[in-house]
Amino acid sequence: MTGAPPVPRRLSDTAYTRMTLVLRGGLIVALALMLSALGLYLVENPSATSGSTISSNPIQQYLSGPGLVQGLAAGRPEAYLALGVYALIATPLLRVLTGIYYFREDGERTMTAVTTVVLVLLLVGILVLGPLIH
Amino acid sequence: MDLGLFVLILALVAILAGLVGSLTGLGGGVVMVPVLLIFFGVPFPVAVGTGSVTILATSATTGAAYVRDRLTDLRIGMFLEIATVPGALLGAALTVTLTHADLDEALLIALGLVLIAIVPGAIARRGEELPTGVVPDERSRRLGFSGQYHDAALHRDVSYQAADTDGALGVMFGAGIVSGLFGIGAGVFKVLALDRYLRLPMKVATATSNFMIGVTAAAGAGVLLAAGYINPVIAAPVATGTVVGAYIGSRILPGLQNRTVRILFVPVVLALAIEVILRAVGLP
Numbered sequence: 272m273t274g275a276p277p278v279p280r281r282l283s284d285t286a287y288t289r290m291t292l293v294l295r296g297g298l299i300v301a302l303a304l305m306l307s308a309l310g311l312y313l314v315e316n317p318s319a320t321s322g323s324t325i326s327s328n329p330i331q332q333y334l335s336g337p338g339l340v341q342g343l344a345a346g347r348p349e350a351y352l353a354l355g356v357y358a359l360i361a362t363p364l365l366r367v368l369t370g371i372y373y374f375r376e377d378g379e380r381t382m383t384a385v386t387t388v389v390l391v392l393l394l395v396g397i398l399v400l401g402p403l404i405h
Numbered sequence: 406m407d408l409g410l411f412v413l414i415l416a417l418v419a420i421l422a423g424l425v426g427s428l429t430g431l432g433g434g435v436v437m438v439p440v441l442l443i444f445f446g447v448p449f450p451v452a453v454g455t456g457s458v459t460i461l462a463t464s465a466t467t468g469a470a471y472v473r474d475r476l477t478d479l480r481i482g483m484f485l486e487i488a489t490v491p492g493a494l495l496g497a498a499l500t501v502t503l504t505h506a507d508l509d510e511a512l513l514i515a516l517g518l519v520l521i522a523i524v525p526g527a528i529a530r531r532g533e534e535l536p537t538g539v540v541p542d543e544r545s546r547r548l549g550f551s552g553q554y555h556d557a558a559l560h561r562d563v564s565y566q567a568a569d570t571d572g573a574l575g576v577m578f579g580a581g582i583v584s585g586l587f588g589i590g591a592g593v594f595k596v597l598a599l600d601r602y603l604r605l606p607m608k609v610a611t612a613t614s615n616f617m618i619g620v621t622a623a624a625g626a627g628v629l630l631a632a633g634y635i636n637p638v639i640a641a642p643v644a645t646g647t648v649v650g651a652y653i654g655s656r657i658l659p660g661l662q663n664r665t666v667r668i669l670f671v672p673v674v675l676a677l678a679i680e681v682i683l684r685a686v687g688l689p
Contacts, residue, residue: 281552281553282479282480286479287472287475287479288473290469290472290479291469291472291473294465294468294469294619295465295469297465298462298465298466298648301462302641302644302645302648305637305640305641305644306641306645308637308641309412309637309638309641309642312638313409313412319408320406320407320411321406321407321408321411322406323408324408324411324636324638325445325446325447325451328633328634328635328636329636329637329638330635330636330637331633334630334633352641353637355637355641356458356626356635356637356640359461359462359626359644360623360626360627360630362461362465362619362623363464363620363623364620364623366619366620367483367486367620374483381547381548382480382483385484385487386483386486389483389486389487389490389620392487392490392491392494392624393623393624396490396493396494396624396627397623397627397628397630397631400628401628401629401630401631401632402631404501404502404628404632405501405631405632405633
């Protein structure tokens with residue numbers, strides 16, 4: 272347990288800067304998409320009520336890949352709302368991907384492997400576990 | 406109620422929740438999830454999905470600020486995500502499964518109890534600001550879990566090293582489950598792991614916890630989105646409002662007595678927790 276103190280290791284300043292950009296950029300894109308689509312949705316659905324919104328999810332048919340692409344091409348605000356949610360969820364994933372890149376660049380094999388496992392777990396959870404228990 | 410008015414009210418309440426969450430250190434989701442359940446009649450899994458989206462947004466805001474200031478230990482944070490992510494996936498899967506089994510009441514009681522458990526951690530005296538006599542374990546030594554940051558309050562650079570990684574991984578797994586189950590950040594548990602087990606300086610622990618919360622929430626949110634429990638018409642105004650509230654809180658917090666603010670608002674969270682439990686057992 273005791274002995275020489277561990278050798279401090281730290282990701283480069285570039286890695287810190289890139290991660291800040293990823294987090295800020297992802298948030299701005301996601302919120303801009305969701306808020307502008309929400310505005311359009313409200314304009315297109317003037318008679319919608321809180322009760323109908325709580326009881327049914329307007330993006331349900333746009334959650335699949337083909338549904339999302341068709342909705343985006345047709346300019347449906349619900350599809351852009353779904354895209355905003357996807358962008359928000361993708362932001363931390365991009366951040367993990369950025370981490371893998373910089374750990375690999377620094378030659379940190381264990382941390383590269385650990386972070387890759389985290390990314391795989393996230394992707395499996397989102398792409399496989401979610402649809403499976405749905 | 407007209408949807409436009411509903412969205413506006415949601416955003417305004419979320420600003421207040423973000424403000425309270427920021428001032429108490431509990432996070433916006435801790436306030437917003439029970440508020441959605443009690444005052445807006447949002448079903449449990451949809452409230453949890455909204456909470457997950459809210460955490461994603463607030464974590465990207467505060468997480469980015471701490472990363473920019475070099476207070477976050479990226480290496481330790483990314484290492485511990487190997488425990489929080491499976492925990493969050495399990496938690497979100499449990500929420501979906503138990504909802505399908507019509508066990509919403511049990512989830513509500515569990516949420517109320519977790520909220521009550523979180524509050525003392527938020528008001529209790531935090532651990533040592535700068536821990537001394539830290540002995541790193543073998544893994545911490547091998548992976549070089551140590552670092553340095555500039556402490557503006559102390560006007561000097563502070564060096565630190567991490568201690569018990571096994572204990573921290575265990576607590577982080579539990580924090581992930583809580584986050585996935587209830588759509589709250591569970592930052593109190595994450596800070597506990599970073600403070601008590603890894604024995605990091607409090608500023609590094611808080612910053613690293615904020616950084617990790619987003620990835621944990623993404624795991625839960627992905628499962629809940631696929632199950633149809635993320636409704637962006639509700640989530641968008643709530644997430645935006647909470648981010649605005651948290652930003653306002655971070656601007657006014659330095660001018661306030663932190664402990665006084667916490668003592669002031671903690672009864673609010675306790676009242677919400679008790680109301681959630683009472684509703685679950687069918688009492689008004």
